[in-house]
Amino acid sequence: MSRFCAMLMASLLPSAVCMAADGIRTDVVFKVPFAVDGQLTINRAEITVDDAGRTTLTVHYVKGQDIEVVRYRVIRQDGPEPDPDPSPEPEPDPDPPAELWGIVVEESGERTAQQAIVLADPEVRALFRSSRFRIVDQDEAAADMRSYVRRAKDEGMKLPALFLVAPEGTVHYEGDLPATPAVMSTLIRTILGKVP
Amino acid sequence: MIDSTNYQIQFPPGRVAGCLPRLSRPGAICPMAADRIKVIPRAEWSDLASQLAVGKGLKPFVRDVLDQASVGSCGMESSAGSVMVSRVFRGLDHILLNPLSGYHFTCHGVDRGSSIDENLEFIREHGLAPESVWPRSKGWRAEPSEEAMAAALAFRIEEFYDISSIDEMVSALLQGYPVVYGANGHAVCKVRHLNEDQGEDLNSWGPEWGDGGFGVWASYRAINWQYGAWAVRVSSEA
Numbered sequence: 045m046s047r048f049c050a051m052l053m054a055s056l057l058p059s060a061v062c063m064a065a066d067g068i069r070t071d072v073v074f075k076v077p078f079a080v081d082g083q084l085t086i087n088r089a090e091i092t093v094d095d096a097g098r099t100t101l102t103v104h105y106v107k108g109q110d111i112e113v114v115r116y117r118v119i120r121q122d123g124p125e126p127d128p129d130p131s132p133e134p135e136p137d138p139d140p141p142a143e144l145w146g147i148v149v150e151e152s153g154e155r156t157a158q159q160a161i162v163l164a165d166p167e168v169r170a171l172f173r174s175s176r177f178r179i180v181d182q183d184e185a186a187a188d189m190r191s192y193v194r195r196a197k198d199e200g201m202k203l204p205a206l207f208l209v210a211p212e213g214t215v216h217y218e219g220d221l222p223a224t225p226a227v228m229s230t231l232i233r234t235i236l237g238k239v240p
Numbered sequence: 241m242i243d244s245t246n247y248q249i250q251f252p253p254g255r256v257a258g259c260l261p262r263l264s265r266p267g268a269i270c271p272m273a274a275d276r277i278k279v280i281p282r283a284e285w286s287d288l289a290s291q292l293a294v295g296k297g298l299k300p301f302v303r304d305v306l307d308q309a310s311v312g313s314c315g316m317e318s319s320a321g322s323v324m325v326s327r328v329f330r331g332l333d334h335i336l337l338n339p340l341s342g343y344h345f346t347c348h349g350v351d352r353g354s355s356i357d358e359n360l361e362f363i364r365e366h367g368l369a370p371e372s373v374w375p376r377s378k379g380w381r382a383e384p385s386e387e388a389m390a391a392a393l394a395f396r397i398e399e400f401y402d403i404s405s406i407d408e409m410v411s412a413l414l415q416g417y418p419v420v421y422g423a424n425g426h427a428v429c430k431v432r433h434l435n436e437d438q439g440e441d442l443n444s445w446g447p448e449w450g451d452g453g454f455g456v457w458a459s460y461r462a463i464n465w466q467y468g469a470w471a472v473r474v475s476s477e478a
Contacts, residue, residue, distance in 0.1 A: 152473055153276050157288045160416035164293040164329065166300060178331035180476040184398060189476070 140237030257425030258312025258353030297432025305453030422467025
């Protein structure tokens with residue numbers, strides 16, 4: 045598999061340079077780390093080449109209540125000659141988690157009707173196994189949820205805060221609760237690798 | 241479409257009235273809803289209700305419809321229903337609770353009904369025993385065992401809010417809180433806003449009543465405020 049290294053700046057710069065060691069593979073969806081408002085998140089990305097031969101790296105990420113898209117022009121630089129082996133074993137893309145826990149830390153008394161709509165949405169709930177979507181109050185969380193309450197407080201996160209966590213503990217998303225069920229579903233499906 | 245005219249305000253054979261007037265003064269044993277629930281303008285009710293659990297309100301979080309049979313335990317049954325709905329909303333495992341484990345105490349030895357506020361206060365302090373530990377078949381007279389009372393502690397209400405208007409009741413519903421109230425001698429749990437006149441209730445007369453156990457027991461205007469109405473919030477500890 046051709047490899048590339050994408051250097052994504054911590055802030056959203058208008059362009060980024062990708063160093064191609066032995067070519068760029070296009071039309072492949074993969075995940076990249078990406079900083080959004082100072083929070084490191086894992087996001088869906090892809091490389092495409094237009095008719096003029098320009099290569100673009102497109103990253104989809106969640107910011108606030110919306111799915112945002114940012115595009116970077118990819119500049120190839122000269123590198124070593126291609127690997128003489130024409131058919132090396134591809135490096136597998138990181139597997140998406142098979143399932144997620146969803147944990148919402150809220151101040152119950154501050155819950156709005158719009159937030160209740162997101163929290164209760166059947167499609168959102170269906171993306172989690174039974175009892176793997178929990179809504180916890182910041183002042184009365186069960187023992188297994190307290191670390192998330194603590195993190196939300198330590199990081200000064202705005203409540204309600206959402207954590208999407210793989211069963212082995214990898215946090216795939218932490219940030220604002222999306223404002224609509226559609227954005228929430230897209231976020232979850234993206235992490236689960238279910239977005240085509 | 242649920243229509244209140246489908247459900248006449250009457251007690252089917254074998255069912256008894258059991259809702260007694262509230263015992264506490266407003267705000268005496270719990271916060272007033274006005275201090276905890278944001279009141280939503282009426283113009284927004286319909287749109288928000290159509291989106292909450294995609295139009296079904298809190299009904300998708302009901303796992304069991306209780307059946308009090310001929311016992312006058314509606315005040316505790318409706319309170320237990322609100323606890324179970326709230327737990328599932330929070331993402332906690334559904335556990336079938338036995339309201340009679342609490343009604344044994346709040347009826348004070350005579351099956352003549354109980355007050356909703358006394359029931360809610362009991363659940364806040366002691367919780368309700370799971371059916372698996374203290375089954376309904378034990379009846380309301382039997383004092384729950386120590387084991388049952390210990391198990392009940394995991395199923396307490398964190399807080400309940402004293403509702404004093406239709407606007408507060410609908411606002412609580414739309415923010416994800418079931419509302420226990422009394423009307424026409426009976427206590428039920430409101431789980432869905434339908435229109436400006438009425439919301440849908442979770443009754444405790446088994447799934448044979450109304451539409452699978454749900455229906456409109458009383459329109460908003462028929463709520464008897466002497467019985468009271470309370471929005472229920474359970475702890476997220478489990």
